[in-house]
Amino acid sequence: MESKFNNLGQTDLKVSKIGLGGWAFGSDWGEQPVDQSIETIVAAVESGCRFIDTAAGYGKGRSEQVIAKALSRLTAADSVAVATKIHPVMPGPWPPSPYCKIEDRYPVEHLEKLLDTSLKNLRTDAIDLVQLHTWTRAWNKNPVALEWLSEQKRKGKVKWVGVSTPEHDQNSVIDLMRRGLVDSVQLIYNLFEQEPAAELLPVANELGIGVIVRVALDEGSLVGKWTEDHSFASGDFRNQYFGGDRLQRTITRTKRVEKLLKDSGYSLREAALKFVLDHEAVDTVVVGARNKKQAEMNMRVMELPTMDSVLLERLREFNWPKGFWYSGK
Numbered sequence: 001m002e003s004k005f006n007n008l009g010q011t012d013l014k015v016s017k018i019g020l021g022g023w024a025f026g027s028d029w030g031e032q033p034v035d036q037s038i039e040t041i042v043a044a045v046e047s048g049c050r051f052i053d054t055a056a057g058y059g060k061g062r063s064e065q066v067i068a069k070a071l072s073r074l075t076a077a078d079s080v081a082v083a084t085k086i087h088p089v090m091p092g093p094w095p096p097s098p099y100c101k102i103e104d105r106y107p108v109e110h111l112e113k114l115l116d117t118s119l120k121n122l123r124t125d126a127i128d129l130v131q132l133h134t135w136t137r138a139w140n141k142n143p144v145a146l147e148w149l150s151e152q153k154r155k156g157k158v159k160w161v162g163v164s165t166p167e168h169d170q171n172s173v174i175d176l177m178r179r180g181l182v183d184s185v186q187l188i189y190n191l192f193e194q195e196p197a198a199e200l201l202p203v204a205n206e207l208g209i210g211v212i213v214r215v216a217l218d219e220g221s222l223v224g225k226w227t228e229d230h231s232f233a234s235g236d237f238r239n240q241y242f243g244g245d246r247l248q249r250t251i252t253r254t255k256r257v258e259k260l261l262k263d264s265g266y267s268l269r270e271a272a273l274k275f276v277l278d279h280e281a282v283d284t285v286v287v288g289a290r291n292k293k294q295a296e297m298n299m300r301v302m303e304l305p306t307m308d309s310v311l312l313e314r315l316r317e318f319n320w321p322k323g324f325w326y327s328g329k
């Protein structure tokens with residue numbers, strides 16, 4: 001059987017190929033009971049998860065706290081790498097506008113305050129990976145916040161430094177990678193969003209930068225469990241993400257993928273995760289899970305054999321460039 005682990009780029013973090021995404025544990029996806037989150041995290045680790053992604057902003061630290069609490073109950077906790085993120089000063093545009101100044105959005109006092117809070121929330125003296133939560137290419141000439149984070153490596157508060165891409169301009173972090181300013185990048189790559197295969201993933205591979213893929217299930221659509229009249233809980237950010245006719249258009253496409261997968265032996269969710277893992281640059285995929293069952297099902301994807309190259313090729317046809325107003329129809 002294939003190994004279930006990768007080194008995250010050139011770091012010393014040994015991560016499971018399927019990791020756990022901690023956004024929903026902050027209750028930004030509607031109410032998420034703490035006990036249910038703890039049960040989910042415990043089940044994920046017991047099923048082989050060795051990488052968890054969270055952020056200072058997920059429920060204002062609630063996700064970080066819940067992860068620390070769950071890990072405190074597990075003997076395998078020391079072998080689980082935890083990554084968090086520092087968001088820019090809010091309120092303010094997200095993604096940052098081209099006119100935002102890095103000194104205003106990521107000032108040192110703010111970075112210091114959030115890092116110290118994350119250290120407390122995660123109950124540790126040194127965080128495995130700290131990522132800036134978003135970016136703009138306007139800051140590439142003056143990446144002072146990343147330089148500040150790298151100094152924290154020397155001080156021992158942070159082991160490795162990364163950046164999470166802005167959704168609309170993921171390639172903006174390529175310059176940072178080339179200049180050795182980050183150990184890892186976190187990016188969106190899935191059956192619909194395949195643009196990173198053009199440049200971002202090949203460059204990460206060439207440079208040996210760690211790659212963490214997020215949103216591999218397109219926020220749940222690539223599970224294939226929704227019908228066109230599906231409604232999201234109040235407080236679930238997907239009310240906006242799939243607003244207007246977007247849910248309906250997305251479901252039309254997921255049905256087409258399911259049609260292709262008929263008789264392949266893969267469910268839509270399994271094929272979506274295997275597709276992402278197939279790229280040689282990808283070290284880990286952080287998949288969000290709301291409950292024990294979802295976490296266990298997702299971890300089991302690491303046990304599936306390599307996907308047939310003909311099927312992989314066919315799945316490339318589902319690339320859907322939604323970013324342009326005139327396309328995606």
Ligand SMILES: NC(=O)c1ccc[n+]([C@@H]2O[C@H](COP(=O)([O-])OP(=O)(O)OC[C@H]3O[C@@H](n4cnc5c(N)ncnc54)[C@H](OP(=O)(O)O)[C@@H]3O)[C@@H](O)[C@H]2O)c1
Pocket residue numbers: 020021022023024029053054085133164165186213214215216217218219220221223225269286287288289290293294295297298
């Ligand atoms: N800017 C950033 O840096 C950024 C942005 C987004 C995400 N992230 C990170 O990436 C992680 C992953 O992304 P994501 O959580 O947004 O989306 P995702 O992984 O694409 O989708 C996760 C959701 O799909 C559903 N799901 C997952 N496994 C399932 C299963 N086995 N059966 C049925 N449903 C299942 C669950 O939602 P329901 O059951 O509620 O449908 C789950 O919360 C996040 O948790 C976060 O750590 C980072």
